[in-house]
Amino acid sequence: MTSVVVIGGGAAGLVAARSAVLAGAEVTLLEATDRLGGAVASEEVGGVRLDTGAESIAARGRTALDLFAALGLEPVSPAASGAWLQTSGGPFPLPAAGILGIPGSPLADDVRAVLGGRAALRAWLDSVLPVLTIGRETNLGRLVRRRMGSAVLDTLVTPVVRNVYAVDPGEADVEALAPGLNGALTRSGSLSSAVLQLRASAPAGSAVRGLDGGMATLVDALERDLDRFGVRVLRSTPATALTREPGGWRVETPSGPQVADRVILAGSGASARRLLAPLLPGLLEDWPAAHRTTVVTLVVDAPVLDEAPRGSGVLVADGVPGVRAGALTHASAKWPWLAARLPAGRHVLRLSYRGDAAEGTGAEEALADAARLLGREPWELTVVGSAVTPWTQESQRALIGMRSRIEDVRAAVAEIPGLEVAGAWVAGTGLASVLADGDRAGRAV
Ligand SMILES: Cc1cc2nc3c(=O)[nH]c(=O)nc-3n(C[C@H](O)[C@H](O)[C@H](O)COP(=O)(O)OP(=O)(O)OC[C@H]3O[C@@H](n4cnc5c(N)ncnc54)[C@H](O)[C@@H]3O)c2cc1C
CATH class of the missing domain: 3.50.50.60 (FAD/NAD(P)-binding domain)
Known part of the structure; x- marks a missing residue:
């Protein structure tokens, strides 16, 4: 043997x-x-077992889904409430039809709401720019800026890419993060059409799954x-x-x-x-080197959050005054199984801090960030339990x-x-x- x-x-x-x-x-x-x-990884916080590391998985992974089936685990979908984006101009629902934050329809209402008319128009110019002047661009940040302008890069793409892939678009390889995007761009003639093409070929339904009880x-x-x-x-x-x-x-x-x-x-x-x-x-x-990330998990009593004011959570663009978190997940709004395990008015929030912001972050700062990102006052959220978990991420x-x-x-x-x-x-x-x-x-x- x-x-x-x-x-x-x-x-x-x-x-x-x-x-x-x-x-x-x-x-x-x-x-x-x-x-x-x-x-x-998980930890018991405020009497509930909560994921302090990975909490979801991309639904496209056949091996993962087969493995779950073999292990008798039932993947669950997140609530359909969607995520928000906090910019210095305010909170906005995250535009729907995109890949890595790159909009498929730059003139759509949800994109114009975030960017403003002028920047949205600049992004739309992508559809008339000749594709050959760009060539095959491997740098995601450069590709987005050239085709759609800096506002799309800074406001829409950077928060998504940093939070999901723990890298900055300016150092990210297009093919590593969005396989097929460059090919689709060459075929379709514009970045927005390439995004729509890739989305059309992706399997229907939510892009991620979780597990009842946590990952x-x-x-x-x-x-x-x-x-x-x-x-x-x-x-x-x-x-x-x-x-x-x-x-x-x-x-x-x-x-x-x-x-x-x-x-x-x-x-x-x-x-x-x-x-x-x-x-x-x-x-x-x-x-x-790997990237440092700190996850702060807060269990709070806060009936004001029952309506999930920011859906499943908030991605934070650069330059939002007074906030150091890069993202907030309203975990109990995102995962119905988790909400079902909590008493009325109780919520689970998870904040991620990257790079320098990962150093020395604690529950108090996370509470202030959470209140700000959810549009509430800190005193409206009573902390029942918290955990601070430092990680390095091999991105x-x-x-x-x-x-x-x-x-x-x-x-x-x-x-x-x-x-x-x-x-x-x-x-x-x-x-x-x-x-x-x-x-x-x-x-x-
Ligand atoms: C905060 C955070 C959130 C994440 N969220 C998600 C998410 O929602 N969805 C998603 O898809 N991915 C997510 N990821 C990424 C994903 O969790 C990781 O990429 C994945 O779990 C890594 O698995 P791994 O086995 O390669 O490495 P690791 O999880 O790092 O495991 C390596 C193991 O090897 C052990 N080890 C190291 N050296 C030795 C040695 N010399 N001898 C013996 N043992 C050793 C370590 O102690 C560790 O247990 C997240 C990652 C982090 C940090």
């Missing part, structure tokens, strides 16, 4: 371990901390399956070095070495790259030039017998991609 060591018990490692054991391997999973799940129930279910199928799970056991031996691998840990025929390296990015560096000399140098794959670097890493790893890598740092940060990558790595053994 082939023996496999999986390094890392995040989403990628858990799925890799499951797929490997189902393929007939004898599997040991090493997790550095005392908790499985990595960035899929962390995925980790519970995977953990149960690993137990059922006899995977040996070693918590608080970090891999500290990885070396090839004749016919297999030796993984050093503080409690002694683990020896196996094959290794799946699914640890989080920086740690995985440290373990890989001696095997791939030169390939991993000067890797861009580098979205950066210009990184897709080809990652392909080089994958190609070099493929040359090394018995080694697989998986996880957000190579697959991209979305859970759908991470689960698919873990599954692929597990099956490959």
